Amino acid sequence: MLSNIMSIFKSNKGETDMARTKLSKTEKVRNLFSTGQSVTWKTLRNKFDLTSPASMVGKLRNEGMMIYENRTSAGVAYRVGTPSKAVIAAGQAALFGSQGYANA
Numbered sequence: 001m002l003s004n005i006m007s008i009f010k011s012n013k014g015e016t017d018m019a020r021t022k023l024s025k026t027e028k029v030r031n032l033f034s035t036g037q038s039v040t041w042k043t044l045r046n047k048f049d050l051t052s053p054a055s056m057v058g059k060l061r062n063e064g065m066m067i068y069e070n071r072t073s074a075g076v077a078y079r080v081g082t083p084s085k086a087v088i089a090a091g092q093a094a095l096f097g098s099q100g101y102a103n104a
Contacts, residue, residue: 028048041075068080
């Protein structure tokens with residue numbers, strides 16, 4: 001009985017060996033933003049070897065992340081936030097048009 005069980009494990013050994021899958025740059029940046037802290041343009045450029053951090057931020061925005069840009073004298077920083085009521089209202093108006101009950 002034990003030998004039968006052992007033979008099953010030995011025959012499936014190659015199939016059960018699992019490794020971690022590599023994350024794409026997009027997934028790595030998404031995980032960094034999910035921490036809730038601000039991320040600078042230089043961090044995105046150097047840590048993730050992005051040629052255009054702004055295009056990565058644009059891609060994440062198109063996927064639905066609400067990423068805000070803060071420009072200071074020190075440079076550009078990005079952060080994830082919650083959309084304001086005005087942004088939500090504008091999105092609903094763009095999708096459904098002004099139907100009269102939007103302000104109710």
